[in-house]
Amino acid sequence: MDHRALLTDAFGRIQEDVHAALSNLPADALTYRVDxxxxxxxxxxxxxxxxxxxxxxxxxxxxxxWTSAGWAERxxxxxxTSEIGYDQPPADVPLVxxxxxxxxxxxxxxxxxxxxxxxxxxxxxxxEIVDESFDPPxxxxxxxxxxVSDDLQHVGQAAYVRGVYERR
Numbered sequence: 001m002d003h004r005a006l007l008t009d010a011f012g013r014i015q016e017d018v019h020a021a022l023s024n025l026p027a028d029a030l031t032y033r034v035d036x037x038x039x040x041x042x043x044x045x046x047x048x049x050x051x052x053x054x055x056x057x058x059x060x061x062x063x064x065x066w067t068s069a070g071w072a073e074r075x076x077x078x079x080x081t082s083e084i085g086y087d088q089p090p091a092d093v094p095l096v097x098x099x100x101x102x103x104x105x106x107x108x109x110x111x112x113x114x115x116x117x118x119x120x121x122x123x124x125x126x127x128e129i130v131d132e133s134f135d136p137p138x139x140x141x142x143x144x145x146x147x148v149s150d151d152l153q154h155v156g157q158a159a160y161v162r163g164v165y166e167r168r
Contacts, residue, residue, distance in 0.1 A: 003121075003123050003126060004118050004119055004121065007118050007144055007148075008115055008118050008119075010145075010148045011111060011114050011115065011118070011148065012111075013152070014048070014052070014111070014148065014152060014155060015108065017152070017155040017156075017159070018045055018048070018049075018103075018104070018107055018155050018158070019104065020159070021045070021155055021158045021159045022041070022045065022100045022103065022104060025041070025100060025162060027099065027100070029041060029162060029165045029166075030042040030097070030098070030099070030100065030103075031094060031096075031097055032161065032164075032165045033161075034161060036090065037090040038090075038161070039093055039157065039161070040093055040094070040096065041158045041161050041162060041165075042096045042097060042098050042103060043085065043093045044154045044155070044157050044158040044161070045103045045107065045154075045155070045158055046085065046096045046098060046103060047085035047086075047088075047154060048151040048154035048155060048158075049103070049106050049107045049110050050066065050083070050084035050085055051084055051085070051086070051147060051150055051151065051154075052110050052114060052147050052151055053065050053066050053084075053110045054066075054084045055143060055144075055146070055147045056110075056113065056114045056117055056144070056147065057113075058130070058143075059130050059140050059143055059144065060120075062113075065106070065109050065110050065113050066081065066106075069109055071105075071106045071109065074102060074105075074106075075096075075102065077096065079092070079095075118144075121140070125140055126139060126140050126141030126144075127140070127141065128140045131143065
């Protein structure tokens with residue numbers, strides 16, 4: 001399997017799993033939290049999409065979809081536009097009250113940009129160091145796999161919260 005096809009498939013699974021987690025979900029389920037320190041489905045999906053947007057734009061050397069396509073304005077969150085949710089306090093979680101359509105619109109736009117970028121990289125591009133602040137330094141390939149891993153964990157959490165919501 002070609003490296004581009006492999007990465008495209010991995011990122012496609014994120015998109016598919018998010019769509020499944022949000023499918024036919026009541027609006028109030030998006031902001032449901034298991035407890036006051038837990039993340040909501042809306043926050044988890046917003047965060048995983050922000051991470052993908054931020055990190056892929058970073059390795060691509062491009063502007064994020066969040067700012068370039070007006071998603072920051074559409075969401076209207078009270079955070080700096082650079083916020084991706086990393087290390088955010090639990091008090092910020094209920095501030096993400098986006099609708100399913102808004103969350104999926106942003107996710108699909110980021111996914112399209114990710115797939116577009118993946119088609120431009122060569123196998124040797126995956127070895128290029130993109131972040132020297134870690135020991136060992138992070139290559140483009142490791143960064144992309146890290147995004148896949150992080151996003152899949154968060155969509156799994158969103159599916160879990162949905163299950164808890166539906167069973168209560």
